[in-house]
Amino acid sequence: MNSQVPRLAFRSVSVEFGGLRALSDVSFDVSSGEIVGLIGPNGAGKTTAFNVACGFVAPTSGTVEFPDRGVTQPKPHDLASIGVARTLQGVGLFDHLTILENVMAGGQIRPGGGAFRGLLGLPSAGRSERQLTADALAALERLDVAEFAAKLPGSIPYGIAKKVSVARALMGSPTLLLLDEPASGLDERELDEFATLITSLKSDMGVLLVEHNMDFVMPLVDRLVVLNFGEVIASGTSSEVRSHPEVLAAYLGVEQ
Amino acid sequence: MVSIKQFIANRPTSARALATLVATIALLGLAIIVDPLNDTYLATASIMAIAIVGLSLLIGLSGQVSIGNSGFMAIGAFTTAIWAQHHAHFPLLGSMALSVAVSTVAGIVLGLPSTRLRGPYLAGMTLAFAFAIPPFIQSLGTFAGGSGGLYFPTLQTPAWFASAIGEKDNPLAANNTWGAAIAIVVAAVAFFFMANFFHSRSGRAMRLVRDNDVAAELVGVNVARTRVLAFAISAAFAGLAGSLLAIIQSSVLPQTFGVALSIELLSLLVLGGLGTLGGAMIAGLIAAYSDSIVSRINSWTGIDPVSNLGGSLKGIIFGLILIATMLLAPSGLAGLGHRISRFVRSRVAQKKALSVSETP
Amino acid sequence: MIDLLTSRVMGDIFLGVTQGVLYGLIGLSLVIVWQSTNILNFAQGAMAMFATYVGMTLLEHGLNYWACLAISVAAGFVLGGATERVLVRPLYGKPEINSIVVMVGFLGILEAGAIAIWGGTSRMIVSPFSLSYFQHNGKTIFLSPFAILQIAAAVTVMLIVAGLFRFTKLGLQLRAAALAPEVARLLGVRVNRLLTLGWALASAAGAVAAVVISSGFEGLTPTNMDVYFVFGFIAAAVGGLESPLGAVLAGVLIGMLQQFIVDYAPPSWASFSPVLILVVALMIRPQGLFSKQRVRRV
Numbered sequence: 001m002n003s004q005v006p007r008l009a010f011r012s013v014s015v016e017f018g019g020l021r022a023l024s025d026v027s028f029d030v031s032s033g034e035i036v037g038l039i040g041p042n043g044a045g046k047t048t049a050f051n052v053a054c055g056f057v058a059p060t061s062g063t064v065e066f067p068d069r070g071v072t073q074p075k076p077h078d079l080a081s082i083g084v085a086r087t088l089q090g091v092g093l094f095d096h097l098t099i100l101e102n103v104m105a106g107g108q109i110r111p112g113g114g115a116f117r118g119l120l121g122l123p124s125a126g127r128s129e130r131q132l133t134a135d136a137l138a139a140l141e142r143l144d145v146a147e148f149a150a151k152l153p154g155s156i157p158y159g160i161a162k163k164v165s166v167a168r169a170l171m172g173s174p175t176l177l178l179l180d181e182p183a184s185g186l187d188e189r190e191l192d193e194f195a196t197l198i199t200s201l202k203s204d205m206g207v208l209l210v211e212h213n214m215d216f217v218m219p220l221v222d223r224l225v226v227l228n229f230g231e232v233i234a235s236g237t238s239s240e241v242r243s244h245p246e247v248l249a250a251y252l253g254v255e256q
Numbered sequence: 257m258v259s260i261k262q263f264i265a266n267r268p269t270s271a272r273a274l275a276t277l278v279a280t281i282a283l284l285g286l287a288i289i290v291d292p293l294n295d296t297y298l299a300t301a302s303i304m305a306i307a308i309v310g311l312s313l314l315i316g317l318s319g320q321v322s323i324g325n326s327g328f329m330a331i332g333a334f335t336t337a338i339w340a341q342h343h344a345h346f347p348l349l350g351s352m353a354l355s356v357a358v359s360t361v362a363g364i365v366l367g368l369p370s371t372r373l374r375g376p377y378l379a380g381m382t383l384a385f386a387f388a389i390p391p392f393i394q395s396l397g398t399f400a401g402g403s404g405g406l407y408f409p410t411l412q413t414p415a416w417f418a419s420a421i422g423e424k425d426n427p428l429a430a431n432n433t434w435g436a437a438i439a440i441v442v443a444a445v446a447f448f449f450m451a452n453f454f455h456s457r458s459g460r461a462m463r464l465v466r467d468n469d470v471a472a473e474l475v476g477v478n479v480a481r482t483r484v485l486a487f488a489i490s491a492a493f494a495g496l497a498g499s500l501l502a503i504i505q506s507s508v509l510p511q512t513f514g515v516a517l518s519i520e521l522l523s524l525l526v527l528g529g530l531g532t533l534g535g536a537m538i539a540g541l542i543a544a545y546s547d548s549i550v551s552r553i554n555s556w557t558g559i560d561p562v563s564n565l566g567g568s569l570k571g572i573i574f575g576l577i578l579i580a581t582m583l584l585a586p587s588g589l590a591g592l593g594h595r596i597s598r599f600v601r602s603r604v605a606q607k608k609a610l611s612v613s614e615t616p
Numbered sequence: 617m618i619d620l621l622t623s624r625v626m627g628d629i630f631l632g633v634t635q636g637v638l639y640g641l642i643g644l645s646l647v648i649v650w651q652s653t654n655i656l657n658f659a660q661g662a663m664a665m666f667a668t669y670v671g672m673t674l675l676e677h678g679l680n681y682w683a684c685l686a687i688s689v690a691a692g693f694v695l696g697g698a699t700e701r702v703l704v705r706p707l708y709g710k711p712e713i714n715s716i717v718v719m720v721g722f723l724g725i726l727e728a729g730a731i732a733i734w735g736g737t738s739r740m741i742v743s744p745f746s747l748s749y750f751q752h753n754g755k756t757i758f759l760s761p762f763a764i765l766q767i768a769a770a771v772t773v774m775l776i777v778a779g780l781f782r783f784t785k786l787g788l789q790l791r792a793a794a795l796a797p798e799v800a801r802l803l804g805v806r807v808n809r810l811l812t813l814g815w816a817l818a819s820a821a822g823a824v825a826a827v828v829i830s831s832g833f834e835g836l837t838p839t840n841m842d843v844y845f846v847f848g849f850i851a852a853a854v855g856g857l858e859s860p861l862g863a864v865l866a867g868v869l870i871g872m873l874q875q876f877i878v879d880y881a882p883p884s885w886a887s888f889s890p891v892l893i894l895v896v897a898l899m900i901r902p903q904g905l906f907s908k909q910r911v912r913r914v
């Protein structure tokens with residue numbers, strides 16, 4: 001058992017959409033230094049779980065907590081300030097902003113960005129903005145995609161765009177990273193790169209990811225949480241889950 | 257020796273201030289040289305450019321379409337006019353500041369529903385607002401002048417200014433130049449602030465909300481507050497433009513600020529180029545000179561200017577240009593200029609590359 | 617019983633309903649266009665005005681009122697279809713602002729064009745129905761033969777539209793084309809033709825409203841439909857852009873509310889009341905009061 005305070009905790013979370021139960025009594029947590037995979041067949045409630053975690057959907061009962069910050073059910077725009085970053089399905093970039101600006105957007109909550117300072121063009125705002133530009137460039141360089149800084153998202157390869165969305169998420173120095181289908185649409189080589197990247201991140205933060213690609217998830221994660229019809233049917237290490245009868249049933253339709 | 261590029265990169269605000277100062281001096285010089293008629297055009301151009309750049313922020317940056325900014329201009333104009341009407345003392349800056357404050361509040365109030373409404377709903381709501389404002393002002397009765405509007409003396413050309421520009425004996429000319437000078441200086445300050453904002457983090461927050469509001473929330477942008485802020489700033493600029501208009505014309509009429517003015521603002525903005533400062537300046541100039549251009553067309557084609565066709569020619573041309581711009585060149589004149597310069601540069605680069613490869 | 621009809625409250629209801637059905641009718645045509653193409657047609661009122669000029673100016677050449685009305689409606693039908701073909705088709709799949717700007721530009725052209733062709737002064741259009749209110753025992757019942765025509769015309773158009781949408785294959789195809797154009801195409805629905813038809817129908821319905829409006833006290837001017845467009849939009853928005861019946865009901869409701877405010881509240885309230893109704897209604901239910909659709913966020 002991990003003795004430290006978890007970064008994210010689902011406590012008996014249930015969500016209903018007009019009588020339809022999307023999540024029922026879901027509990028799990030994510031701590032710093034571990035990668036947790038949230039898996040399950042289509043319609044199992046993975047995306048709903050992510051949306052509840054980010055405050056886009058309110059739970060019908062139960063709570064989502066960020067215990068180390070003492071925050072319960074924050075609003076989506078408060079996530080960045082409590083050290084939570086999330087990537088979106090696809091790439092979720094801003095279409096009419098350059099790649100550099102897209103990454104700079106990850107530092108939106110840094111001090112010195114107020115509207116009045118902006119209008120007046122105060123030197124402090126300028127300094128903060130120049131630092132942000134430099135940091136964003138450094139982030140792009142770290143991921144080896146700095147050459148695309150001036151391009152628009154529509155004109156770069158999909159794999160690069162995915163990296164950019166991770167670079168943006170890292171700009172806020174998060175302590176919890178939520179990755180929504182990070183592997184979708186990537187080729188073999190890119191998948192390997194991504195796995196290495198995500199593994200390299202976990203020393204500083206907790207990572208929760210939703211993924212379909214089992215070949216990608218299984219070796220990567222420390223723990224798995226398996227959802228089916230909105231319920232947690234299994235959780236544990238990859239090998240524990242792999243042999244779990246209910247998981248096999250859910251994935252393969254095998255009758256026990 | 258610091259190069260110009262480095263200076264702009266390291267001290268962007270100072271660079272903008274310097275550019276604004278140079279442009280202001282040049283325009284003031286122009287205002288002194290040209291005849292009184294062109295002075296009124298310069299004043300109109302400055303005023304319209306302020307309103308249009310405010311609309312540009314709202315539509316171009318934050319992605320919220322408003323057909324209601326004529327209403328904010330009306331609020332700004334009537335705030336100034338009512339002050340001038342009911343007070344013996346008329347401080348220029350004070351009345352402009354009050355107009356900006358009142359229209360900002362109006363902008364926040366109208367902007368609040370924008371946190372829940374999108375696209376056509378929002379545009380339609382702003383249209384309804386623009387539609388309601390002139391009759392509302394008329395219904396305020398004598399306080400706001402009713403349907404006859406308000407007339408008041410505001411502009412008194414200082415003696416030093418008249419003698420400085422050598423028009424001491426020609427009060428009309430001096431007055432027009434003084435009005436143009438005020439409008440130019442106010443517009444310059446307004447554009448300086450707007451240029452800062454366009455390049456600030458708050459300005460970027462608006463573009464984030466426009467492009468992808470979910471992703472914007474996830475990087476910590478308060479989407480609702482950002483949308484309302486865009487309305488507030490846009491209304492502040494419209495109110496300032498309205499206040500200046502009242503000051504320059506020494507009169508206000510509720511009917512001036514109808515839906516037609518909102519449509520004109522939108523047309524000019526699209527024509528100049530959405531979300532760009534240069535586009536708003538071009539649009540301001542077009543606004544000022546459109547009447548004289550249309551009368552040129554009238555005399556050139558032999559259309560009687562007081563005939564039905566002559567009187568509505570401007571509306572028809574505006575509408576046609578608006579549709580043509582949107583269907584053929586959505587980035588407007590500013591975008592067109594940008595595209596042409598890029599095309600020329602790429603051709604030059606190509607030629608250079610060719611000549612380089614040809615030399616062994 | 618008859619005494620009740622001359623009461624102040626009943627008078628307000630009559631006047632409100634007479635006005636409100638017209639808002640509802642314009643609202644209805646906005647809903648048809650919105651449902652078929654997801655565009656808010658800012659030129660809806662102006663198109664109806666233009667069609668009315670085309671038909672009703674023939675009155676001055678001795679043509680019968682009903683023939684002129686038929687020509688106006690036909691002109692509206694053609695204008696609507698042509699607009700969709702020429703102006704609207706290039707806008708599909710483009711950002712929302714493009715369609716807003718183009719339709720606003722078209723509004724400007726139509727109004728200026730009407731002035732250019734027919735002049736800006738108001739024209740009286742005399743319908744075969746009297747505009748004077750019924751009297752009873754020296755008291756006024758705020759209904760006139762013309763008001764009854766107004767209501768009857770609006771109800772007729774609404775029934776025709778409802779019949780088309782509910783009970784014919786056409787209505788089903790129109791809705792399918794709007795909801796899932798690709799699927800509809802695969803099923804053999806001629807989507808493009810249907811979208812044109814949707815615009816033509818909406819514009820024809822608008823023309824009926826404009827003819828009736830122009831036959832009233834205010835007469836026909838190039839801008840007389842502006843106010844009706846605004847109120848029609850408010851009706852459509854309050855009704856929830858998706859619901860034809862909602863637009864009609866909201867229109868009648870707004871007409872009555874406005875009449876009661878005009879009668880009982882200070883005059884400065886009247887100009888702002890519709891905007892307030894819109895804002896309040898949209899704050900309570902952003903998707904409209906009568907729409908079944910849920911608002912989705914993520």
